[in-house]
Amino acid sequence: MRHPTVETMPSGRPARQLDLRDAMLVVAGFTGRDQQALDAHVAELRTLGVPAPSHTPLIFVLPSWLLQIDPGRVHVASEHTSGEVEPVLIREAGGELHVTVGSDHTDRHLEQASYGASKFACPKPIASVAWPLMEVADRWDELRLDAGVDQHLAPYQSASVSTLCDPGELLAEVDCRLDTAGRPLVLFLGTVPVLDESARFASAFSCGLHDRSRSIRLAYAVDVIDPLDASLASLVPPSTADAAGTSTV
Incomplete structure (x- = not known):
């Protein structure tokens, strides 16, 4: 089995692979620095x-x-999901920090009942490349995020x-609240408001993290897979399909 890896690209040094086997995946929400902006997101x-x-x-x-x-395509079980561009911090088991871009894809209907369930319902894609955090730490606030949706990548x-x-x-x-010792950590740092104040489902999502003269980009298509869709019947053995057809559950 191919292990999940991200390639870190330090300036002036050879790129190397970050091994994310057994990584702890953590998503942070409501991380706005400015209370007024946070209130706008709420x-x-x-x-x-x-x-x-x-x-x-x-x-x-x-x-x-x-x-x-960098999956290229993700599968969700509802038409009520949407992506969210976020900076993503990667910490290796040895402690070295890197940053990339990701999408906290979220189920918006489930979100109305449970934040946790809405996060659990969707994959969390990240880009396949990263930068050492130390290279951008002194100008962190200059970095920018953007996202576009659908085939024409309308600004989002x-x-x-x-x-x-x-x-x-x-x-x-996060370290205070959780036992993160000894494992790689992938930490989604939070998103920014959408431009038209309305999160929406899109068939394609693209996002980026931008430094002064370089960018990291992530793009993927979104497929809605209905678990009850008849087109999936071909994946079920005939005897099982027949039995399922007579079920009263």
Whole structure:
């Protein structure tokens, strides 16, 4: 089996692979640095029927199999999902830090009932390349995020990472709350508001993290797979399909 890896690309040094086997996958929510911006994000979610969080930031530990490296295509079980561009911090088991871009793809209907369930319901794609954090730490607030949706990549999100909590502070909060020792860590640092204040499903999602003269990009198509779709019957042995057809459950 091919192990999940991301290639880190340090300036002036050879690239190398980051081994993310058994990585702890953590998604942080409501990580806005500015309270006014955070309130705007909460208001955005309220329009979707999502209640305000009891405290911030919210921190979710997710199963590592939800992490997907530059998949090109993701599968979801609902038309009510959408991507969210986020900077993603990767910490190797030895402690070295790297940053890349990812999408906290989320089920918006489930979000109205449970933040945790909405995060668990969708894959978490990240780009296949990263930068050493030390190379951008002194200008972190200059980095920018953007996202586009559907085939024409209509602008969807665009903001500086300065709108989000300092990554070192958020990492310290995660280490305080969770036992992260001895494992690689993949930490989604939070998203920025959508441009039209309305999260929406799209058949394609593209996002980027931008430094002064370089960028990391991630793009993927979104397929909705209905578990009850008759087109999946060919995957089920005939005897099982026949039995399922007579079930009263």
